Amino acid sequence: MSRYAYIRTSTKDQNADLQRDAIAKIDGIKRVYADEGVSGTLASRPDWDRLIDRLEEGDEVIVWKFDRIGRNTMNVLEAVKTITDKGAAFRSLTEQIDTSGPMGQAMLTIMAAFAQLERDTIAERTRAGLLAAKAKGKIGGRPSVVDAKKLATIKKLVASGDHSRADIARMVGVSPATLYRVIATL
Incomplete structure (x- = not known):
């Protein structure tokens, strides 16, 4: 033993x-x-x-x-x-x-x-707290790098069809991944 x-x-x-x-x-x-x-x-x-x-x-x-x-x-x-x-x-x-x-x-x-x-109760309380914060307009997580001005520029450039996605990302100053996430929500 x-x-x-x-x-x-x-x-x-x-x-x-x-x-x-x-x-x-x-x-x-x-x-x-x-x-x-x-x-x-x-x-x-x-x-x-x-x-x-x-x-x-x-x-x-x-x-x-x-x-x-x-x-x-x-x-x-x-x-x-x-x-x-x-x-x-x-x-x-x-x-x-x-x-x-x-x-x-x-x-x-x-x-x-x-x-x-105990772990499930903690998780449930966390979810409830996040929902309460969201209801008050508070959203957790990292702030978005795409503000209203950048979003408007992205919309115009995508609609024009004159630029590649990589060019648009460079022009706006965001990563290609960020650009694709933004486009997916349009």
Whole structure:
């Protein structure tokens, strides 16, 4: 039986020290696998894949928090199933979940469901906030480089048919991609 730890951060800017400190307190860790700056939504993560390939019957995978192995309920449950299908156990330090027994597996399913509910609620609130802002005339995102004057010029040049799209983009001072997006809305 070998114990392995897995650490993941979603962006290069995030710091994995909290995870590393928690893992360092566990005795008998044979190796720590770390995917830093890798989204949990990705099916393939280099060190995760190496860890899964190495697992054998009786091994244990330890994480600081179970959302480190997946981004949503389905991802987490699939990751744990992958681990348990190899005959290994999964343990999350923060949630104190250990899948070596049936109670741990049941608790993992419940905790993952609540985590998914939380993410869905946050997403719903974000959408509602964006809709409320839009209703007030506020539109998020990057400001358009095409103002009313440039739009009028684009319309005239396109209607004349005397210039190529590349020429029009240069004349107006926008990228060809921007020009094509503007033309598509005309």
